């Protein structure tokens with residue numbers, strides 16, 4: 363339904379860098395016709411140019427959706443290109459970290475339906491998760507539309523309050539980078555124990571991907587799955603005693619990591 367509406371009336375993507383491309387790749391893979399997509403980006407990537415979407419061309423007057431995916435710092439320069447679409451039928455969805463709904467209302471008119479969303483880059487392979495919250499002009503139908511569009515690239519959760527967005531950004535928006543770093547560290551640690559770089563990386567990547575898939579599919583909770591790996595007095599127990607140390611292990615480190623990302627999201631709000 364949403365995809366039909368988007369295919370008929372068009373989707374405008376303002377900014378198509380890493381996040382915009384991840385989502386666009388997911389939608390095109392799900393069958394959104396490239397003729398229904400208009401992208402505004404001063405530096406279109408080679409990938410974008412190969413997709414067949416319209417790049418920096420004349421825009422439809424009232425597209426179904428405008429998705430804003432520029433950096434928060436570029437918002438002032440970027441928004442004028444879409445300001446004329448405000449106040450009509452177009453639904454605006456922003457994925458920008460830190461940028462509050464109120465700043466879009468100031469630029470687009472506060473009678474425009476505006477949804478703030480926080481996706482993550484696994485959207486490129488249909489495995490993202492996006493949190494959404496709308497302004498007072500978004501109807502349940504608008505939220506359904508955004509949810510349906512974003513479900514094409516992964517899971518969607520609805521928030522109760524915009525205040526939750528900073529912590530969401532710190533956990534799932536930035537989270538893939540923490541996990542990628544975990545893969546890098548696990549591989550490096552394997553190399554330190556004598557494995558070749560290629561073998562260590564293959565083991566680390568498959569372990570993180572496999573554990574993630576198991577955590578999602580299994581009925582047990584992650585802590586039970588951890589226990590299942592851990593034989594009494596075995597190798598895992600020896601490793602976890604280091605990793606789970608409440609003072610020097612992952613718990614305080616992860617808490618500090620997420621707090622720093624959450625704080626940065628709050629700072630971005632203030633420019």
Ligand SMILES: NC(=O)C1=CN([C@@H]2O[C@H](COP(=O)(O)OP(=O)(O)OC[C@H]3O[C@@H](n4cnc5c(N)ncnc54)[C@H](O)[C@@H]3O)[C@@H](O)[C@H]2O)C=CC1
Nearest residue numbers: 377378379380381402403405431432433434439440458459
């Ligand atoms: N990369 C990620 O994992 C995530 C990013 N986000 C948000 O997505 C937004 C984009 O982030 P990235 O894609 O990582 O950045 P990026 O730098 O890869 O992409 C930004 C794009 O905007 C374009 N751009 C610059 N000025 C423009 C203008 N005036 N008009 C139109 N386009 C313009 C750039 O050429 C670039 O392609 C940010 O607001 C970020 O907070 C949200 C969730 C996850």
Ligand SMILES: O=C(O)[C@@H]1CCC=N1
Nearest residue numbers: 458459531535536537
């Ligand atoms: O690093 C950033 O600011 C963006 C928001 C979440 C992921 N990337």
